Amino acid sequence: MPSAWIVFTGSCDAGLPERCLALLKRAGVSVSAAPSDEPGTLGVVVFGACDEELLTLLRRHGDGAMLLAICVGADPLSSAAQWTLIESGARDVLQWPALPATADEISARLQHWFRVDALVDSPAVASCLVGTSPAWRRSMRSVIEATVSTSSSVLITGESGTGKELIARLIHDLDPRRDKGEFVVVDCTTLSPELSGSEFFGHERGAFTGAVGAREGAFALAHKGTLFLDEVGELPPELQARLLRAVQERQYKRVGSNTWQRSDLRLVSATHRDLERGIADGSFRADFYYRIAGWQCRTLPLRERKDDVLPLARHFMRELLSPTGGPDVEPTIDPAVCEFLVARDYPGNVRDLRQLVTRICHRHCGGGVITVGDIAPEDRAVPGASPLWPDNSFRAAIRAAVQLGIGMKDISQRATELAVEMALECEGGNLQRAAARLGVTDRALQIRRASQRAPA
Numbered sequence: 001m002p003s004a005w006i007v008f009t010g011s012c013d014a015g016l017p018e019r020c021l022a023l024l025k026r027a028g029v030s031v032s033a034a035p036s037d038e039p040g041t042l043g044v045v046v047f048g049a050c051d052e053e054l055l056t057l058l059r060r061h062g063d064g065a066m067l068l069a070i071c072v073g074a075d076p077l078s079s080a081a082q083w084t085l086i087e088s089g090a091r092d093v094l095q096w097p098a099l100p101a102t103a104d105e106i107s108a109r110l111q112h113w114f115r116v117d118a119l120v121d122s123p124a125v126a127s128c129l130v131g132t133s134p135a136w137r138r139s140m141r142s143v144i145e146a147t148v149s150t151s152s153s154v155l156i157t158g159e160s161g162t163g164k165e166l167i168a169r170l171i172h173d174l175d176p177r178r179d180k181g182e183f184v185v186v187d188c189t190t191l192s193p194e195l196s197g198s199e200f201f202g203h204e205r206g207a208f209t210g211a212v213g214a215r216e217g218a219f220a221l222a223h224k225g226t227l228f229l230d231e232v233g234e235l236p237p238e239l240q241a242r243l244l245r246a247v248q249e250r251q252y253k254r255v256g257s258n259t260w261q262r263s264d265l266r267l268v269s270a271t272h273r274d275l276e277r278g279i280a281d282g283s284f285r286a287d288f289y290y291r292i293a294g295w296q297c298r299t300l301p302l303r304e305r306k307d308d309v310l311p312l313a314r315h316f317m318r319e320l321l322s323p324t325g326g327p328d329v330e331p332t333i334d335p336a337v338c339e340f341l342v343a344r345d346y347p348g349n350v351r352d353l354r355q356l357v358t359r360i361c362h363r364h365c366g367g368g369v370i371t372v373g374d375i376a377p378e379d380r381a382v383p384g385a386s387p388l389w390p391d392n393s394f395r396a397a398i399r400a401a402v403q404l405g406i407g408m409k410d411i412s413q414r415a416t417e418l419a420v421e422m423a424l425e426c427e428g429g430n431l432q433r434a435a436a437r438l439g440v441t442d443r444a445l446q447i448r449r450a451s452q453r454a455p456a
């Protein structure tokens with residue numbers, strides 16, 4: 001059983017911590033008192049009231065640690081308060097108006113989260129999918145939960161170059177089935193309506209002109225394995241209709257045959273399109289969508305996980321500069337190059353970064369530090385033309401708020417709150433240094449924090 005840290009906050013009964021700890025001990029959970037936000041740690045936060053102190057604690061630790069919030073107040077938490085706890089960093093919320101007989105529901109949750117996080121950090125995942133940002137970790141947890149907890153179909157959505165295919169392959173690699181079959185890719189952008197039946201289901205000899213021999217289709221080849229429908233958003237509606245039964249029942253007939261065949265496969269699909277919008281405008285069938293989207297994962301664009309730019313760049317440099325292709329070269333990057341890499345926009349996401357790094361490595365010679373001269377003139381930013389701030393991701397966030405109809409006051413208030421939160425994070429919670437970083441007085445920062453009111 002993994003161990004967890006525990007914190008009691010708000011107006012808890014005097015004897016409650018002792019009784020809670022006894023309960024946890026009986027459930028096999030070993031606890032420590034020192035909160036930590038190390039990635040992969042487990043935390044239990046027992047609280048009497050949903051106040052600012054609690055939310056600050058969750059925000060401080062929830063990015064790295066997996067937090068279970070337990071309300072021991074007599075009044076039930078409103079649904080708004082529960083969502084605020086989740087948004088602030090809790091992974092789940094339990095309500096204990098009276099102490100239950102066992103803490104098994106806690107130990108089950110902690111064990112499950114621990115297993116999932118251990119897989120996120122395992123070499124099988126970390127060696128091919130690079131990322132260290134909290135946002136990346138959250139999306140990997142969701143992929144891994146989908147893979148190990150269910151056999152349902154998975155739909156991966158995300159912009160081009162964000163790693164959808166890598167994730168589909170990972171889902172196959174982590175699939176715990178014994179005598180696993182193959183990973184079979186069907187690229188839906190290249191299917192011709194005439195030959196798609198044969199492509200998916202195979203055909204009998206002589207089934208149509210040119211069918212000189214029998215052939216297996218993707219459903220047969222993916223038996224006991226994974227069928228990956230890449231760019232599923234490009235599949236014309238008539239082909240979606242043809243696939244409905246096969247996807248639902250895992251049964252199909254070869255073209256030219258009357259016999260039903262079975263294929264026990266996991267279906268994974270990927271698209272950069274918004275399929276729900278496709279349903280609304282009639283280009284995508286709702287019945288097909290619900291069959292392919294048993295579980296959904298969204299790959300994040302690089303602008304939403306800028307912390308991953310340098311780890312990814314280092315990963316690609318190691319691959320490119322290492323003579324054996326192994327991780328035996330640890331690249332040293334000049335700070336000016338690091339700054340350039342982080343500040344740049346990546347419309348093509350990780351693929352874009354990979355190509356840029358490839359160009360840098362090709363120009364680099366003589367070993368040693370990667371320097372600004374290794375950046376090709378075409379890649380260099382024109383001085384003054386692309387200020388570090390506000391960058392395009394900032395503009396995109398404001399545009400989204402404006403499109404959602406959020407008012408000016410709310411936008412500035414939320415931006416200020418986030419700036420305070422992030423400055424405190426950067427300065428390890430030190431209020432004076434955070435105030436200096438933001439160019440305000442300590443007192444102004446204190447007042448600002450006090451005015452950020454907790455929900456009822």
Ligand SMILES: Nc1ncnc2c1ncn2[C@@H]1O[C@H](COP(=O)(O)OP(=O)(O)OP(=O)(O)O)[C@@H](O)[C@H]1O
Pocket residue numbers: 128129130131158159160161162163164165166167272299312350351354
């Ligand atoms: N997290 C990651 N770690 C390492 N490499 C990555 C990661 N994400 C993407 N890549 C690399 O970026 C490139 C694009 O990845 P992939 O083909 O999986 O993206 P995609 O979302 O399927 O793109 P598209 O929509 O254009 O098909 C590949 O070279 C892949 O190796």
Ligand SMILES: [Mg+2]
Pocket residue numbers: 164165230270
């Ligand atoms: Mg792809």
